Amino acid sequence: MSKLQPWRDHQPGKTTPTSPYVGTGEEAPLGYATGWVMLLPLADLPPRSVRTVRLNGGDVVVYRTTTGMVRVTRPFCPHLGAHIGHGGHVEGEAIVCPFHGFSFSTDGVMCKIADGYDALPSHRTLQLMHHTESAAAIYVWTGQGEPTWPLPELLPPGSTTPTYSTVELSSHPQELMENSVDLRHTRVLHNFEDHRFIEEPVGDGPHYRYRVTLRRRFPPFGRLTADISVILYGLGVLRAYMKLPTLGLTFSAVMNNRQIAPWRVHLIMGTSMAFDLDPTGPARHLTPAMRAKALRILSPVNHHMMMLDLMPDLPVWENKRYTAPPHLAKGDGPIGHMRKWAEQFYDEADRKAQNARHAAEQE
Template identity: 35%
Template sequence: MTTRASGERGPELPYPSGWFCLALSRELAPGAVLTRRLAGEDVVLYRTRDGQPHAVRPYCPHLGAHFGAGGTVEGRNLVCPFHRFAFAPDGVCVATPDGPPPRARLEHHTLRERNGFLFVWYGHDGAPPGWEMPDTSPPGAVPTASWATDVRAHVQELTENTTDLRHLPVVHHTTVWKADGPRAEGPCLRTYLRLGPDGPALLRKIQWDHTFLQAGMGCLRIELPVPALGGVLRLWVMHTPTAPRRTRLLLACGCTDDRQARSTGTALLKRPVHRAVARSLLWTSVRKVQEDVRIWNAKRYEPHPRLAAGDEGIGLYRHWVRQFYPPG
């Protein structure tokens, strides 16, 4: 892994390769065009009228207009706002208002739509995907509540947090009752934690099982079974590098009944309850994350941390993330 010159906040890490969430699926309706940042550059997302999402580099190859500044979707084509040159889903220019199209093609990013999220691949020097983005949850398990913020820290600083068990009682007043992992499985990392609030004995009886699945540095999914609802709460934490030492952090929650509903009516009755529970988990999580953001925004990256007993997860994590950086 290579780093740039050291500064006041430590060495500057390069962008990691991987799949990064640029939008929720519901943000990109058919015909919509969005501009998002990834690794210091704009990415334009659009969805054709038949529902297929695409991600392209932002500038028209004709005279450089930005598709995110007035570009439109007509049928399956993305249309430039400057001269109305139209580009098909494969990137080829297929029409102009007043003559045959030139030999021109848009540059595409590799995109995957999973569980209500749109992921775009970032590879060093344009390298193609080295692994596939897994379905992080069963079909139909999608977020119903979300929140996002920008953090002044490298994406690794945020994703490393899951393996730092020592900060939980200090920052979040949370007790770790049981831990298993992290276990590395190629580009994924799995962890199990039983957590509960710190405080009086009666409060400490509240314990929740958390199952973590981290896919690269971009996507973390946390599952919490809710036996009273016969379902599972899911919290997705998405980390997207937008600029040097800048990360877009997205939290999204959903609650699903993982048992077969007895009837359609029963499922419809449960839906408002599930949405309310998901909102509650979201805002509880937001409060916890804001405690971390205060520290992330001010801390520096330590490339050679002086780890203590109990920090083994951080050491494993530092070794695991090397696969996402250029060799060197």
């Protein structure tokens, strides 16, 4: 594989990641997981816009009405199967099929007849998907039926609007999540001087929580000790809060893993910042205007440094194999514990069907 370019060049469609399972006849060892998955930032979907997003081997269509209502739907028109995302457009509060011009309301029901027709076809609706908004982004539920758990607001009050960057990888959401509890690799790849769990990982239904302390240089802030609280919401979303009391700042990172095909994933990293308004903290003397100006300056620097810090992981993720069972050494993180927790998000029948479909597509 060629040498990795700076993170800003690792955009979807601009890389050709290798995969240890492509061309080998082997099935991908992990299937599609159920849960909340980020589709795109709200800023990328202005009113009257229509976007197509890859998800779990297929397309979903995201659109926003004139008044700003967001809807997520399976892509095919129930009339004669046209792809709504390729040429479909918004008129008022409806989306219009590009093939015959039928319109669909925000509840997915066909609501307007096209020119040349006498009556609406009966029982024709789009397949809307459950979605929610958090951290200035749109998330979709990938499971069947109603969501079985909610996704909360991921950012603390007072945070800046997140900055998002996307990397395309030949990997899997579970592999990326396991990396977060593998503290030993942070010394090798990220030059951390100290790394340990303050609170051991605990699985709580669809949530996986832990707290760590890490010490290293954080340019441009110098050598700092960070207290990081982490929560996983299924295998699609990781939220990390990092407090730096000496600066009076809280850094937030939201790592989103959207699987687009077997062993291919879009990693969408969002970063945000906020001041800790502790009345005894170092930010207590700053006026609101001073805090806002400081965040405008520091936020892009923070995002750039966070993405650069991600770079050493990319060639490892793109080229590694999933080892099951893991051959752990004394001192490794709780990878086995996390894998046991992750089992709840898979359906074995779905995994086998997914691999069969993918094999057929490659023939």
